[in-house]
Amino acid sequence: AQTVTQSQPEMSVQEAETVTLSCTYDTSENNYYLFWYKQPPSRQMILVIRQEAYKQQNATENRFSVNFQKAAKSFSLKISDSQLGDTAMYFCAFMKPWGAGSYQLTFGKGTKLSVIP
Amino acid sequence: GAGVSQSPRYKVAKRGQDVALRCDPISGHVSLFWYQQALGQGPEFLTYFQNEAQLDKSGLPSDRFFAERPEGSVSTLKIQRTQQEDSAVYLCASSLAASGRGDEQYFGPGTRLTVT
Numbered sequence: 001a002q003t004v005t006q007s008q009p010e011m012s013v014q015e016a017e018t019v020t021l022s023c024t025y026d027t028s029e030n031n032y033y034l035f036w037y038k039q040p041p042s043r044q045m046i047l048v049i050r051q052e053a054y055k056q057q058n059a060t061e062n063r064f065s066v067n068f069q070k071a072a073k074s075f076s077l078k079i080s081d082s083q084l085g086d087t088a089m090y091f092c093a094f095m096k097p098w099g100a101g102s103y104q105l106t107f108g109k110g111t112k113l114s115v116i117p
Numbered sequence: 118g119a120g121v122s123q124s125p126r127y128k129v130a131k132r133g134q135d136v137a138l139r140c141d142p143i144s145g146h147v148s149l150f151w152y153q154q155a156l157g158q159g160p161e162f163l164t165y166f167q168n169e170a171q172l173d174k175s176g177l178p179s180d181r182f183f184a185e186r187p188e189g190s191v192s193t194l195k196i197q198r199t200q201q202e203d204s205a206v207y208l209c210a211s212s213l214a215a216s217g218r219g220d221e222q223y224f225g226p227g228t229r230l231t232v233t
Contacts, residue, residue: 004159033219044120045160045208045224052219091159098218104150104173105222107159 002027002094006108013082014116020067021077021111023092029053033095034068035105036077040088048090051075053097082115089113119143121225123209129231130199138194138228142211149192150222151184152208160208166192167215199232206230 003026013019025034036048051059051068058066063083067076079086089112093105122141130136142149148167152160153176162176168189177184181200186192196203206229210222 035219037224042226044226045210047221050219050221093159095219103148103212103215103220104162104165104176105152105160106162109157109159 002029002096002106004092004094004106004108006092006111008111009109010112010114012114012116013079015082015084017082018078018080019082019113021079021090021092021113023075023077023108025073025075025092025094027073027094027096029097031097033097034066034075035093035095036064036066036075037091037093037107038086038088039091039110040085045091049077079113084115084117087113087115121209121211121223123207123225123228125228126226127229127231129233132200132232133198135195135197136199136230138196138207138230140192140194140209140211140225142190142192142209143213143223144190146211146213146223147189147215148212148220148222149186150210150212151192151194152210153178154206154208154227156205163194163207196230199230201232204230204232 034051039045063080089110092108151163154160165173166186181197183195206227208227209225212220
């Protein structure tokens, strides 16, 4: 079974600064998908960024980027120029590859990020 | 168009009561997932539908939990004889395809169930 570990329960960052959230995972699969989801206090989960394991290039979405280290099974999220609206719970999630069963997400326990004005 | 909606947003049930939680996925989305999120935890998978077919129910914690999606759109999660450990937020998510190729899942706002 897959497991996802987020070792930082809470973090804070000054507005406009950069912060990195850590995530490690365990799997025997070779091809899979990794995600970072954001859950603001209103609780609707939204996708931040997505990475396909067979792509070596790290995914980037505006101020959000990942550092994907496949051999180390590490998938960290970097938020640049932090904004007050980035305050939320951030969940790292894993999805098995096509053909390996149903396509549910396996989530970590989350990191609560607070952006300080 | 509208996103995923869930109702009710809040539900208080006395222990032993039955509850039904509804999910309206994004129109045309083939895949539908239910997750359970305990306080301070990440969501945990309950069950998965592809259209009206329930392809995976391995995450349902007991036979008191039952889900259906009879016409391949709206889904209902039913919990019979609720227990205090059932208290959680129940999240529904849908995705456009059934390809399993890392499709984005769109989440609803959740139903917060409190069992007293």
